[in-house]
Amino acid sequence: MKKESEHLLLTPDQMGTADRLTIQKGVPEFELMQNAGQVVADYILTYFAPCAVGVLCGPGNNGGDGFVVARLLRDAGWSVKLTFQGAREKLGDAARKHLDLWGTDDSPVNDVLADSELLVEALFGAGLDRDVTGTFAELIKRMNRTHKPIVAIDMPSGIDGATGEVRGRAVRALASVSFFRLKPGHFLLPGKSYCGNVHLGQIGILESVLPRIDAQLWYNGPDLWTMPPYEAGGHKYSRGHCLVLSGDELSGGAARLCAMAALRSGAGLVSLFGERGALVAQAPHVTEIMLKPEPLDELLKDERNNCLVLGPGAGANAKLRDRVLAAIAAKRACVLDADALTAFAGDPKALFDHIKRYGGDKIVLTPHDGEFARLFAGLDLAAGKVEKVRQAAHMSGAQVLLKGADTVIGAPDGRVVINANAPAILATAGSGDVLAGIIGGMLARGMSGFDAACAGAFIHGAAAQQFGKEGLIASDIMAELPDMLMAMSE
Known part of the structure; x- marks a missing residue:
């Protein structure tokens, strides 16, 4: 996996460290705050027509950024009112100086809310470390009830920048303007739905501080991984042979979807295997498989059968457990989905020990929330989604892809990727089977387990976006795969 720093995500604490290290290297905090306000003001000047603006500032550096925005918009000829909710003496030096540069008395909240056509929200940003209650919760409630466009500075106040959780009450923004690197809360639900359009700007924080922070979280995209090329002298077996376990005579559709997705994803050969009666039922429905x-x-x-997908429609029974353990012991790349996970819910240690013993770098687990809770019952499931996936990958020794609108993918070494391009229309029967097949196809072609999981999740979402309308069914995703793969390979 390529560690492209542009995709790197920083928690609020890590962002604070980046600020501090940059200031220690000689960049004044006053200058960073000025630059942050300039980025927000430039965004507003670009995307909004001149109008009456209300800027609502809190007691920290987020409020300091708001003071700068108010002054810059006023200097650009806009009508601006500012309200400061806090004590001047509690402001940091840089924020206090910028409030002095604003110069005019702040306006009552009622006037700011009533007289403004656009609101700029600078109460807390991503640095919130507690639930919003009392006066600030009531203010956020009133802001949302105006139904006026809100531009949030950094992160809508009330959204935890590390987990995306709502802390008490949160601002619903039309847009969020952040700095240096985006936060996990911009991509994780429910925070993602509060952020609106997310814009990132650079404010002078030094790239050289990133190695000191050693962040291990990215948002997904093609820059993070490389599609295996088609070799001019290659043949079908050089692109891998993916085996997909079929369900019984009445439960074969999931495996069939999975197998077709693996073939469409570029595996050289794909075979359904299993009981003869099940395959006889499959025969009228497949040609290339x-x-x-x-x-x-x-x-x-x-040895040419280098990848297996086990679980979709297979039945969570002892025979499936044995097949899973045999495939891992043979050191094959595996996607374990659905019933292959449920089959180990009573004894996950048996699965995890096998993965660790035989090497889990090409083992991908793809649970949804319920399967995850059953398989990783020993984890603190109240932890944020990123941390519980990171812990699950470490516990299991496998790559763990926790499915959802904000899919999170973790590796045993601590790397985590958030995939956030999945449209709501993907919530349809068979969609997860197609995802398992795409990942299987990537593994068959030789990708690492983590890269295959990341690529599969992104391509899956991109294909649904390309379809782009209601009525999506699982086979529609496969129809879009050739175009998506071509785009990813360019």
């Missing part, structure tokens, strides 16, 4: 009634131990003797 092969059918393998051979026992799994025979299939695993052929």
